[in-house]
Amino acid sequence: MNLHVFSILCFTFGTLLVAVLACAKRRDAIALRFLIFCLAVSGWGFLASFWMSNHYHEETVLLLVRMGYLFSVWIPVTWIHFLFFFTGKEEPFKYFYASNYGVAGVLFCFSLTPLMITGTHPYGDFQYYPSVGPIHHIQMAQFSTLVPYGFYKLAQSMRKASGFQRIQQQALFLATLLGFIGGTQNYLAAYNLPSIMQTQVLMLAYPFLTGIALIRYGLFDPHEIADTFRRDKLAAIGIISAGINHEIRNPLYIVQGLGQAYEANLQEGVYKDPNMQLQEANAAMKKILHQADRALDIMKRFSLFAKQGVDDATRPQPTLVLDVVQNVLPLIGYELELDNIDFICEASKAACVLADPRHLEEIFFNLIVNACHAIKNNNKPAVIRVSTSEVKDGVRIIIADNGPGISQEQLPNLFVPFHTTKKGGTGLGLYIVKQLVQRNKGRITADSSPAGTTFTIELPGAEKAGGL
Numbered sequence: 391m392n393l394h395v396f397s398i399l400c401f402t403f404g405t406l407l408v409a410v411l412a413c414a415k416r417r418d419a420i421a422l423r424f425l426i427f428c429l430a431v432s433g434w435g436f437l438a439s440f441w442m443s444n445h446y447h448e449e450t451v452l453l454l455v456r457m458g459y460l461f462s463v464w465i466p467v468t469w470i471h472f473l474f475f476f477t478g479k480e481e482p483f484k485y486f487y488a489s490n491y492g493v494a495g496v497l498f499c500f501s502l503t504p505l506m507i508t509g510t511h512p513y514g515d516f517q518y519y520p521s522v523g524p525i526h527h528i529q530m531a532q533f534s535t536l537v538p539y540g541f542y543k544l545a546q547s548m549r550k551a552s553g554f555q556r557i558q559q560q561a562l563f564l565a566t567l568l569g570f571i572g573g574t575q576n577y578l579a580a581y582n583l584p585s586i587m588q589t590q591v592l593m594l595a596y597p598f599l600t601g602i603a604l605i606r607y608g609l610f611d612p613h614e615i616a617d618t619f620r621r622d623k624l625a626a627i628g629i630i631s632a633g634i635n636h637e638i639r640n641p642l643y644i645v646q647g648l649g650q651a652y653e654a655n656l657q658e659g660v661y662k663d664p665n666m667q668l669q670e671a672n673a674a675m676k677k678i679l680h681q682a683d684r685a686l687d688i689m690k691r692f693s694l695f696a697k698q699g700v701d702d703a704t705r706p707q708p709t710l711v712l713d714v715v716q717n718v719l720p721l722i723g724y725e726l727e728l729d730n731i732d733f734i735c736e737a738s739k740a741a742c743v744l745a746d747p748r749h750l751e752e753i754f755f756n757l758i759v760n761a762c763h764a765i766k767n768n769n770k771p772a773v774i775r776v777s778t779s780e781v782k783d784g785v786r787i788i789i790a791d792n793g794p795g796i797s798q799e800q801l802p803n804l805f806v807p808f809h810t811t812k813k814g815g816t817g818l819g820l821y822i823v824k825q826l827v828q829r830n831k832g833r834i835t836a837d838s839s840p841a842g843t844t845f846t847i848e849l850p851g852a853e854k855a856g857g858l
Contacts, residue, residue, distance in 0.1 A: 392515065394442045397591045401569070402435035404597025411601070420475045427468040431569075433461030435593075438576070444517055448510055451518040459501035463529055466536035467494045469566075473540045476562075477547040477806070493532055500525045513579050514587055522580050530577060537570055550803060561603035569596030642685065648674045704746050704829045708852035711741040711778050711787060714750045722758055726774075729766040733758075734775045741778035743785050743849040745830040753826050756819045757789045757845050764843065765793035780851075784832075787847040796838040804836050 409428035413421045437458035441451040467490040500506050505525040513519035522530075541563065548559045572592035578585035652674050661667035715735050726733050743750075758774060765772040772792065779786045796804070805824040827834045832849035 392443065394515070394587065394590055395439050397572075397594055398435045398439045398442065401572075401593040401597060402432045402439065404594070404601070405432045405435070408597050408600045420472070423468065423472040423475050427465070427472045430461050430464040430468050434458045434465065437461070441518070442516065444515070446518075448518050451510060452507065452520070455520040456502045456507050459506055459529075460498060463494050463497040463501060466533045467491055470536045470540045470543075473544055477543060477559075490532070490536065493528065497525065497529050497532075511582060513582065516579075520580050521582070526580070533577070541567065547806070550806070558603055561599055565596045565599035565603065568592045568599070572596075645678050645682065648677055704749065706744045706746055706830060708742050709745055709747045709750060710739070711743060711750075711785065712737045712739055714747060714754055715776055717747075718751050718754045718758065721755060722762070725759065725762050729762055729772065731762060731765065731772040731774055734773060736775065736777040737787075738778045741780075741785050741787075742852040743830075743832075744852045745832070745849050746826075749826040749830055753823050753847070754789070756823050760819060761789065761791035761793065761843070765791050768793060781848060784848055784851045787849070788844060789847075790842060790844040792842040795840045795843055796836070798838075801836060801838055805834075 405428045409425045409432075412424050415421070437454050440446065441454040441458075446454070467487075470490070471487060497506070503523075503525075505523045506529070507520045507526065508523040509521050510518035511521050544559060544563050548556060548563060569592070572590045572595075575585040575587050575589055579587065652670065655661060655670070656667070661670060712735070715737055719733070725731075754776075758776075761774045765774070770792065774789070774791045777788045777790075779788075804820050806821065824834055827847055827849070830849060832847055834845060834847045837844045837846070
C-alpha cells in the first residue's frame with residue numbers, strides 16, 4: 391500500500407466516521423446535508439484508493455475513475471448547500487440550488503463516458519492517470535467556482551461569530567481547506583499540470599480536525615443553541631412578568647375595593663333588609679368572579695408562553711391573525727404603555743392562516759418586543775402597526791415600526807443565529823422567528839430605512855391548505 395492509497399483510505403473512513411458522529415449529535419437539515427457531502431467525498435475516495443494502487447490494468451483503472459466521478463460531481467454543490475444551512479444564509483438567488491444541482495446531474499449522466507474521462511496518461515508514480523474529456527471542463531468550472539465561494543461565505547460568517555461558535559467555524563474552515571488542498575492535486579494531475587501529490591496526506595486533516603471540533607468544541611452540537619434559546623426565553627419572560635405584575639394588580643385592586651366597600655356598607659347598616667344585602671352580595675360576587683377570571687386568563691397565557699419551546703412539534707390549524715394579536719397584547723401591554731408606544735392593529739377579521747397558533751404567538755411576541763426596543767428612544771411619537779392583506783394562496787402579515795431603522799450592512803444578517811446588535815442580546819430571537827415561520831410553510835423578509843423597519847410574513851391561507 392503506497393502513501394497515496396493509505397492517505398485516501400484513512401480520509402475516506404474518517405470522513406464517514408465524522409458524518410455519523412454529526413448525525414448522532416443532531417438530526418436536522420444541517421446534519422443531513424453534511425452527511426450527503428461526506429458521502430459524496432467518501433464515495434470518490436473509496437474508488438480512488440483502488441486505482442491509485444497501481445495494481446490494475448488500464449481498462450479497470452478507467453472504469454474505477456469514471457465510477458468515482460459518479461460521486462465527485464456532487465462534491466461542490468453539496469459542499470455549498472451544507473455551508474448555507476450551517477451558516478444560516480439563504481441562497482444567493484432564487485434558482486441557485488436548482489441550477490447547480492442540475493449541472494451536477496448532467497455531469498453525473500456523462501461520468502461513465504469518454505466525454506468525462508477520455509483515457510489515461512502516465513503521471514509521477516502512477517502508470518495510469520485519468521486524462522480529462524471536454525465535459526470535465528464544466529465539472530472543473532463548477533468546482534473552481536462553488537468551493538472558493540463556500541470558503542468566502544464561511545469566512546464572512548466567522549468574522550461575525552463569537553465565542554465557541556467562532557472556534558467551531560474556524561475548525562471547520564481549517565479542516566475542509568486542508569482537505570480540499572490535498573484533493574485538488576488530483577485535478578492538476580488529471581490536466582497533466584505540475585502538482586505535489588504528496589500533499590494528498592493533508593486530506594487526513596479533514597476528518598482529524600473535524601473530529602476534534604466535534605468532540606472538544608461541540609461542532610454541530612445543538613445544545614449551545616438550546617441553552618441560548620432558554621436564556622432568550624427567560625429574558626422574554628422577564629418582560630412578560632413586568633406586564634403581568636401590572637395587569638394582575640388591576641383586577642386585584644377591583645376585587646379588594648369590592649370587598650372593602652361591601653364590608654364598610656355592612657358595618658354602617660346601609661343594607662336595610664336581608665334581600666337588599668343578598669342582592670348587593672350577589673352583584674359584588676359576580677364582579678369579583680369576572681375579575682378573578684380576568685387574572686386567571688392572564689396567568690394562563692403567561693404559562694402557555696413560558697412552556698412552549700422552539701422544539702415543539704408543529705400543529706397547524708386554521709388560526710385568525712386577529713386572535714393571535716389579541717392573545718399577545720396582554721403579555722406586552724405594559725411594555726407598550728411604559729414606553730408610550732401607540733399600537734395600531736389593522737388586521738382583517740377574516741385573515742385566517744393555517745399555522746400553529748403557539749408558534750404565531752411566539753413570532754408576534756418577538757417581533758413586537760423587538761420593535762419596542764428599537765423605538766423606545768425615538769424623538770417622534772412611537773408607532774407599531776400590524777396589518778394583513780390577501781396574497782395568492784395565503785395571507786401577508788406586516789409588522790412595521792417608525793424607529794430609526796437597521797443599517798443596510800446589518801440587514802442581511804438579521805436572521806443569522808447569534809448575530810445581534812443589542813447590548814446583552816443573544817442573537818437568537820429573529821433566528822427563532824424565521825425557523826417558526828418556515829415550519830409553518832411560510833416565509834419572512836425584512837426591509838428597513840431611516841423611517842422604520844418592516845417585517846413581512848407570508849403564510850398559507852387556511853382555506854387553501856385545508857383543501858389539500
